[in-house]
Amino acid sequence: MLRLALAYLRDRPLTTALNVLLLAISVAMLVLLLQFGSQASERFERDAEGIDLVVGAKGSPLQLILSSVFHIDQPTGNIPNSSLELLRNDPAVARVTPLALGDNFDGYRIVGTDQTFLVLHGARLAEGESFEHPMEAVMGAKVAEATGATLGQQFIGSHGLEDDEDNDSGHDHSPFRVTGILAPTGGVIDRLILTSVESVWEVHGIEHDHDHDGEEGHEHEGDEHADEAEHHEHEEHDHAFLVPGPAAGPVHLRQAVFDPSDTEALFRPAHHTEEHSEETAATQAVSGYEDRAPALQDRRAELEPELTALLVTYRNASGAIRIPAMINRQTEMQSAVPAVETARLLELLGASLDGIRIFAWLLALTGGLAIFVALINMARNREGDLALLRVMGASRVQVFATVILEGVVTAALGAAVGWLAAHGLITIARRSFPTLGDLGLTPWQPVAAEAGLIAAVLAIGALAALVPALKVYRIDPARTLARA
Amino acid sequence: MLLTVREVGKAYDGRSVLSDISFSLNAGENALLLGPSGSGKSTLLNIVCGLQKPDAGSVEVDGELVAAADRSANSDLVRKRAMGIIFQTLRLVSALSVRANLALAQRLQAGSVDHEMIDDVIERLGIAHRASARPFELSQGEAQRAAIARALVVRPKLLIADEPTSALDRTNTETVAKMLFEAAQEAGATLLVATHDDRLRPFFERTFSLENGRLQPC
Numbered sequence: 001m002l003r004l005a006l007a008y009l010r011d012r013p014l015t016t017a018l019n020v021l022l023l024a025i026s027v028a029m030l031v032l033l034l035q036f037g038s039q040a041s042e043r044f045e046r047d048a049e050g051i052d053l054v055v056g057a058k059g060s061p062l063q064l065i066l067s068s069v070f071h072i073d074q075p076t077g078n079i080p081n082s083s084l085e086l087l088r089n090d091p092a093v094a095r096v097t098p099l100a101l102g103d104n105f106d107g108y109r110i111v112g113t114d115q116t117f118l119v120l121h122g123a124r125l126a127e128g129e130s131f132e133h134p135m136e137a138v139m140g141a142k143v144a145e146a147t148g149a150t151l152g153q154q155f156i157g158s159h160g161l162e163d164d165e166d167n168d169s170g171h172d173h174s175p176f177r178v179t180g181i182l183a184p185t186g187g188v189i190d191r192l193i194l195t196s197v198e199s200v201w202e203v204h205g206i207e208h209d210h211d212h213d214g215e216e217g218h219e220h221e222g223d224e225h226a227d228e229a230e231h232h233e234h235e236e237h238d239h240a241f242l243v244p245g246p247a248a249g250p251v252h253l254r255q256a257v258f259d260p261s262d263t264e265a266l267f268r269p270a271h272h273t274e275e276h277s278e279e280t281a282a283t284q285a286v287s288g289y290e291d292r293a294p295a296l297q298d299r300r301a302e303l304e305p306e307l308t309a310l311l312v313t314y315r316n317a318s319g320a321i322r323i324p325a326m327i328n329r330q331t332e333m334q335s336a337v338p339a340v341e342t343a344r345l346l347e348l349l350g351a352s353l354d355g356i357r358i359f360a361w362l363l364a365l366t367g368g369l370a371i372f373v374a375l376i377n378m379a380r381n382r383e384g385d386l387a388l389l390r391v392m393g394a395s396r397v398q399v400f401a402t403v404i405l406e407g408v409v410t411a412a413l414g415a416a417v418g419w420l421a422a423h424g425l426i427t428i429a430r431r432s433f434p435t436l437g438d439l440g441l442t443p444w445q446p447v448a449a450e451a452g453l454i455a456a457v458l459a460i461g462a463l464a465a466l467v468p469a470l471k472v473y474r475i476d477p478a479r480t481l482a483r484a
Numbered sequence: 485m486l487l488t489v490r491e492v493g494k495a496y497d498g499r500s501v502l503s504d505i506s507f508s509l510n511a512g513e514n515a516l517l518l519g520p521s522g523s524g525k526s527t528l529l530n531i532v533c534g535l536q537k538p539d540a541g542s543v544e545v546d547g548e549l550v551a552a553a554d555r556s557a558n559s560d561l562v563r564k565r566a567m568g569i570i571f572q573t574l575r576l577v578s579a580l581s582v583r584a585n586l587a588l589a590q591r592l593q594a595g596s597v598d599h600e601m602i603d604d605v606i607e608r609l610g611i612a613h614r615a616s617a618r619p620f621e622l623s624q625g626e627a628q629r630a631a632i633a634r635a636l637v638v639r640p641k642l643l644i645a646d647e648p649t650s651a652l653d654r655t656n657t658e659t660v661a662k663m664l665f666e667a668a669q670e671a672g673a674t675l676l677v678a679t680h681d682d683r684l685r686p687f688f689e690r691t692f693s694l695e696n697g698r699l700q701p702c
């Protein structure tokens with residue numbers, strides 16, 4: 001019977017192809033939606049795992065979560081360093097991870113934090129050691145892969161959180177040294193560069209009570225190679241690696257006039273200092289960076305060591321009740337719950353995708369309708385054939401099943417083609433836009449809901465075939481065959 | 485007796501088409517049912533096949549009741565097991581090749597496909613080279629043979645053909661009639677052919693003529 005159903009489908013290739021195409025397009029759209037939805041939520045869940053609360057500067061709570069949990073938006077501002085102790089001393093808090101953001105290297109965010117950040121994201125070192133002293137940095141797997149970083153290499157962070165070709169404002173005076181590379185986790189940490197909070201402060205010339213051992217050496221070397229640095233300035237940009245190898249110091253550093261007590265130096269890019277020492281240029285630069293990276297470049301940062309956000313894990317449930325209220329009422333900070341914000345974000349995302357989803361289902365129903373029309377015609381044209389089958393001994397149920405099978409096979413073909421197309425599309429999209437891969441979009445990762453979707457499409461096929469099949473079921477073979 | 489028709493009567497809307505029809509055929513015998521158009525030949529064959537219910541009387545094939553005025557006959561099963569039917573309009577499934585048509589009949593009627601037998605039958609009927617052709621690609625004569633082949637591959641005890649030559653020219657008519665006759669003989673099947681064409685008479689052992697609803701042996 002299946003063979004007969006297939007033969008009938010092959011017998012009218014155009015109609016079949018059209019029906020398959022209609023269903024395939026709708027299935028492809030629905031699978032894509034599912035994939036984006038599930039992979040986004042899965043990713044959100046994984047990155048936010050273990051983070052019960054995020055404390056940061058007042059502003060949009062969603063922005064706070066996006067910037068400090070998923071590292072995709074600008075931070076809301078800064079919070080005093082003292083907040084860390086305030087929360088650490090709370091009995092309901094199990095763990096507080098500080099975050100100090102503000103710079104990037106080659107577009108990858110440099111996160112000032114402590115070792116708890118690695119624990120929080122379940123990260124393991126693939127090579128080397130974790131950061132310990134100031135200006136030591138650990139690279140996420142993706143960062144290391146993309147930049148080709150190796151242990152001991154030095155690099156200079158750039159202002160702001162995104163790679164900006166025009167923004168040639170490296171912190172030339174304080175290069176980082178790679179001490180470790182993380183094993184891939186599939187989470188956001190793969191795309192981050194981790195260092196101590198102190199390093200971030202140091203880069204921005206913020207005074208803090210920590211004795212740093214590497215700083216002076218860098219500056220000397222920087223002076224030595226200033227000429228060479230100027231020479232290479234334009235082709236090397238700031239994300240270029242300095243001399244590779246653990247022993248060598250930075251070879252070409254641009255000259256940086258650095259004085260921790262000079263507030264302006266915080267905002268002044270190195271080459272601006274060289275080329276235009278006029279007051280106006282510096283002021284322009286200041287306003288420019290304030291827009292781009294409000295974190296540690298904020299005016300309020302001044303010389304006070306500040307943090308961008310705190311990731312809080314509760315010890316017990318009482319924290320969830322008391323701490324957010326305490327933060328929001330008694331401090332100048334705000335607290336946001338990742339679970340709540342991601343749920344809201346997904347809802348938002350979902351709402352905007354609903355339109356497409358409805359369209360896709362309408363398309364699927366159109367496909368079903370097309371199958372229905374094709375099969376009704378078929379039932380009329382093949383009445384004789386089917387009556388003959390009955391005369392040769394096929395049961396009513398078998399003849400009925402032939403028609404249902406035709407509908408289901410068409411739907412199955414549509415579903416298969418659509419599914420393959422969707423996943424193929426993700427593969428192609430990923431290859432053309434590597435960021436999609438960074439965002440964790442994996443091409444061949446079917447989700448359970450896809451099975452439901454395919455079942456639904458098969459049901460549409462079966463349903464579309466039901467009426468024609470019933471028509472065939474009721475055929476009186478003798479009377480049909482008696483008609484010439 | 486392989487086929488026994490007993491006192492069969494049939495009326496459409498009160499108009500009698502068949503009345504008190506009785507005859508019987510031995511295994512391997514062949515017979516021609518002759519009568520003008522509208523005389524009730526197709527109706528009688530349908531009743532013999534168990535496709536239509538008689539108003540009176542009964543039909544037995546190979547000792548089993550295939551048609552009766554009451555509901556007691558197991559028509560579908562008997563037909564499936566014992567009969568090969570050649571329809572006036574052939575009724576080949578156009579979506580399938582000749583071979584697939586034959587295989588489908590075997591699967592439905594015999595339960596399994598016997599490719600050797602199919603090869604053998606199409607070889608004998610001279611359409612082996614057309615095995616993979618679709619019905620609409622066949623000439624009328626080839627299509628006729630394909631329909632005969634399909635009735636033969638199910639190893640029928642009773643081979644029934646309704647106007648098998650009505651669409652054929654004179655030479656083809658004779659060829660097909662001879663072919664039917666020989667194929668039935670080789671298969672050891674009882675053959676019953678209905679036609680209005682007098683020319684077929686010489687090929688058959690027995691002839692019944694149907695007129696005004698009554699059967700007259702001649």
Ligand SMILES: Nc1ncnc2c1ncn2[C@@H]1O[C@H](COP(=O)(O)OP(=O)(O)O)[C@@H](O)[C@H]1O
Binds near residue numbers: 482497501519521
């Ligand atoms: N289903 C039917 N309903 C009503 N009248 C029918 C039906 N089938 C056949 N008849 C009539 O019965 C008569 C015999 O028809 P049929 O058996 O087809 O004759 P033949 O095959 O000898 O030409 C004709 O007058 C035909 O019009």
Ligand SMILES: [Mg+2]
Binds near residue numbers: 525526646647
């Ligand atoms: Mg007739």
